[in-house]
Amino acid sequence: MSYGSTRHVPVLLEEILQGLQIRADAHYCDATLGGGGYTLQLMKRLTRGRVISFDRDPGAIAHARALLGDDPRSELVHANFDQLERRWEQGGWPAPMGIVYDLGLSSIQLEDPARGFSFLATDAPLDMRFDPEQDGPSAADIVNGWSEEELADLFFEHGERAGRRIARRIAAERDRAPIATAGRLADIAAAVAGRGGRQARHPATRVFMALRMAVNREAGALESSLRQAMKLVAPGGRIAVVSYQSREDAIVKDLFRRAARGCRCELPPDECLCSNPPVIRLVNRKVIVPQEKEIAENPRSRSARLRIVERI
Ligand SMILES: C[S@@+](CC[C@H](N)C(=O)[O-])C[C@H]1O[C@@H](n2cnc3c(N)ncnc32)[C@H](O)[C@@H]1O
Incomplete structure (x- = not known):
């Protein structure tokens, strides 16, 4: 389909x-x-x-x-x-x-670059709402608006062991400029949690999943x-x-x-x-x-x- x-x-x-x-x-x-x-x-x-x-x-x-x-x-x-x-x-x-x-x-949805669900769509805006017409925050609103502690808890609850360190890096990065694209967030997660090695999944996988779950409650x-x-x-x-x-x-x-x-x-x-x-x-x-x-x-x-x- x-x-x-x-x-x-x-x-x-x-x-x-x-x-x-x-x-x-x-x-x-x-x-x-x-x-x-x-x-x-x-x-x-x-x-x-x-x-x-x-x-x-x-x-x-x-x-x-x-x-x-x-x-x-x-x-x-x-x-x-x-x-x-x-x-x-x-x-x-x-x-x-x-x-x-x-x-x-x-x-x-995952492969539509306009939706921001995938960490592979580098320039995609961080949206992630299932219904783009719905009220409520986008992923960018959460990444740039939640406290470091709230982000850390969210990532940790979704199984990201490096959640606290990723949240700390997000807080530092967004002070320089708001995090607006999937690519920038994926790079932040990869810089903290490492890429490649024996890891089967991209280090941003759980961060993106956690944000999607939060955006859409x-x-x-x-x-x-x-x-x-x-x-x-x-x-x-x-x-x-x-x-x-x-x-x-x-x-x-x-x-x-x-x-x-x-x-x-x-x-x-x-x-x-x-x-x-x-x-x-x-x-x-x-x-x-x-x-x-x-x-x-x-x-x-x-x-x-x-x-x-x-x-x-
Ligand atoms: C994995 S896909 C379903 C694929 C489908 N079974 C098929 O074979 O084509 C999940 C779908 O559920 C929708 N969805 C997710 N959460 C929803 C919710 N709370 N209410 C209604 N639809 C939702 C998504 O927008 C997406 O289109």
């Missing part, structure tokens, strides 16, 4: 289609439309059913509109998936038999949306989530495990005294990961983790 010349290859597609146990007459929600890879494959399996597809990125919606035309099996919603219940109610659709999330950003949106999804999905219906980072996967795993135990508190499992009936059951106890063949064909699938649950 592409909106331009870049393609987005859907990840864990077979596992998703199998895991959702698709019924031709039911409604489904693709919470993260992207290049339309999942939506299109879901639609192909429907007769009277429909796929309602959400995306925050107006580019993804416009691309899908051109691709799908007025196919009655598709409905597109330009919204954050944390608006799931409200938008579903407004649409008047029957409860979905499946909701799928494919988190993060698409290859199309992704963790909060995910948690809120999954809680809504567990209420919205029809009994017997399934929720499938593909995540690409340990922090996101931890949110998904924790929420699903609690719901499967009937837990509604925030306490650790050994202190929880909740005795509510479980809301869902875990379909796969062990996380599903891509086969070696998929990773070889699509290296971006490497870090994918799939969890599936079923509403009781």
